[in-house]
Amino acid sequence: MAINCVHLEADAYMVCLTHALSTEREEVMGLLIGEIDENRVSHISAVIMLRRSDKQPDRVEISPEQLSDASTKAEDLAKELQRPLRVLGWYHSHPHITVWPSHVDVRTQAMYQMMDEGFIGLIFSVFNQDKTTKQNRIQVTCFQSQTLESFPPQYTPIEVPLHIVPSAGLGRACLDSLVELPKILSQEETEAYSKVTSNDLDLITTIHNSSVYTKSLCHIMEVMNAPLIQSLENRLEQNTAQIALLQKENTALRQQLSSS
Numbered sequence: 001m002a003i004n005c006v007h008l009e010a011d012a013y014m015v016c017l018t019h020a021l022s023t024e025r026e027e028v029m030g031l032l033i034g035e036i037d038e039n040r041v042s043h044i045s046a047v048i049m050l051r052r053s054d055k056q057p058d059r060v061e062i063s064p065e066q067l068s069d070a071s072t073k074a075e076d077l078a079k080e081l082q083r084p085l086r087v088l089g090w091y092h093s094h095p096h097i098t099v100w101p102s103h104v105d106v107r108t109q110a111m112y113q114m115m116d117e118g119f120i121g122l123i124f125s126v127f128n129q130d131k132t133t134k135q136n137r138i139q140v141t142c143f144q145s146q147t148l149e150s151f152p153p154q155y156t157p158i159e160v161p162l163h164i165v166p167s168a169g170l171g172r173a174c175l176d177s178l179v180e181l182p183k184i185l186s187q188e189e190t191e192a193y194s195k196v197t198s199n200d201l202d203l204i205t206t207i208h209n210s211s212v213y214t215k216s217l218c219h220i221m222e223v224m225n226a227p228l229i230q231s232l233e234n235r236l237e238q239n240t241a242q243i244a245l246l247q248k249e250n251t252a253l254r255q256q257l258s259s260s
Contacts, residue, residue, distance in 0.1 A: 003118055004040045005161040006089075006142050011174040013164050015047045017138065019181060020093035020124035022224060028052070029060040029092040031070045033077065033173070035084050036118050042088050046173035048073055051184045060092045077173055091122035099125035099139040101157045110145035110155045120144055120160055170235065182224045189216045 008016075012032070019028050033046035048070045050062060070087050078085040090112065092105075101109070101123055112119040125139040142162035145155045170178075193213040201209070 002040070002144055002146075002158065003036070003042050003120055003160055005163060006042045006044065006120055007163050007165045008044045008122075009165050009171075010167040011170045012044055012047050012167075013140075014170075015049075015174045015177045016091050016122065017124060017126075017140075018178065019047075019049055020091075020095075020126045022181065022185060024095045024127040026052070027060045027093050027095065029062060029090060031062070031067070031087050032089040032091060032120070032122065033070075033074045033085050034088045035086070036088065040118070042118065042120055044088060045171065046074075046077060046085070047091075047177050048087075049177055049181055049184055051187055062090060087116075088118065089120035089122065091124065094123055094125045095127045097125065097128075099123055099141045101141075101143055106143075106145050106155045106157050109143065109157070110147065113145055122162075178228060182220055182228065185220045185224065186217060189213060189220070 016030065019030060022028060028049075029052070030047050030049040032044045033048060034042060034044040036042050050066050050070075052060065067087070074086050101121065105121065105123065109119070109121045112121075121143050123141050123143070125141075126136075128137050128139070129135065130137045140162065142160040143157045144160055146158050148154045148156055190213075193209065196209050197206075
C-alpha cells in the first residue's frame with residue numbers, strides 16, 4: 001500500500017537541505033529515519049548522511065552495507081528515544097537540474113519498494129537560478145514508484161504529498177548529523193586523494209594533487225565548519241537567554257506562592 005503523505009520535521013528538513021547545499025558539483029545522498037502510523041502517514045524525524053565512495057554529478061548509489069549500518073543506527077536511536085523508528089526512505093540532491101526524478105531514480109526507488117512498500121524518496125533541487133528573478137531557487141519533491149503493466153517491467157513516479165512540520169528545536173539526532181557532515185565531506189576528499197597518490201608520480205603532479213586536496217579541505221572549512229559553528233553559537237546564545245527568562249519566571253512564581 002502506498003504512503004498517503006509524508007510529515008518531515010523542520011530540523012530534519014534543515015539537515016537534508018544543508019547536505020544538499022554542501023556541493024554543487026555532485027549529488028549527495030542520505031537515509032530518512034522515522035515511523036509510519038496507522039493512517040499510512042510517514043513521520044520523518046532524523047537523517048543519516050551517507051559517505052559517497054564514487055562522486056558523480058548525475059547519480060548516487062547506496063550500498064547494502066550502508067543500508068545495513070543505517071538500520072542498526074535506527075534501531076539504536078529507537079531504543080534511546082523509545083519509539084519504533086526505522087529507515088523509511090532516502091534522499092538525494094539534484095544540483096543544477098530539475099527536481100523531478102530521473103528514470104534511474106524511479107528504478108532505484110522501485111527496487112527499495114520491493115523490500116519495503118512504504119519506502120519513499122526525497123529529491124532536493126539546488127543551485128538552480130530562476131530565469132525571471134535571477135535568484136537561486138530550492139525545490140523538494142517526495143515520490144514513490146508505480147509498476148506499469150509491461151514487459152520488461154517499467155516504472156513511473158507518483159508524487160507523495162510532503163508537509164514540513166515545525167519542530168520545537170534542533171533534535172539531538174539531527175544535531176549529530178550536522179556535526180558529522182564536515183567529517184563525511186573530508187573523508188570523501190581524503191579517499192579521492194588516496195586514489196591518485198602513487199610513488200611513481202613525478203614531483204610536479206604530486207605537488208598539484210596535494211594542492212587540490214588542501215584546497216578542497218579549506219573549502220569545506222569555509223563553507224561548512226565556519227557557518228555551522230556560528231549557527232551553534234547563535235543557538236547557544238538563544239538557549240542561554242531562554243534559560244535566564246525561565247529562571248526569572250520561576251523566581252517570580254515562587255515569590256507569589258510564598259506570599260499567598
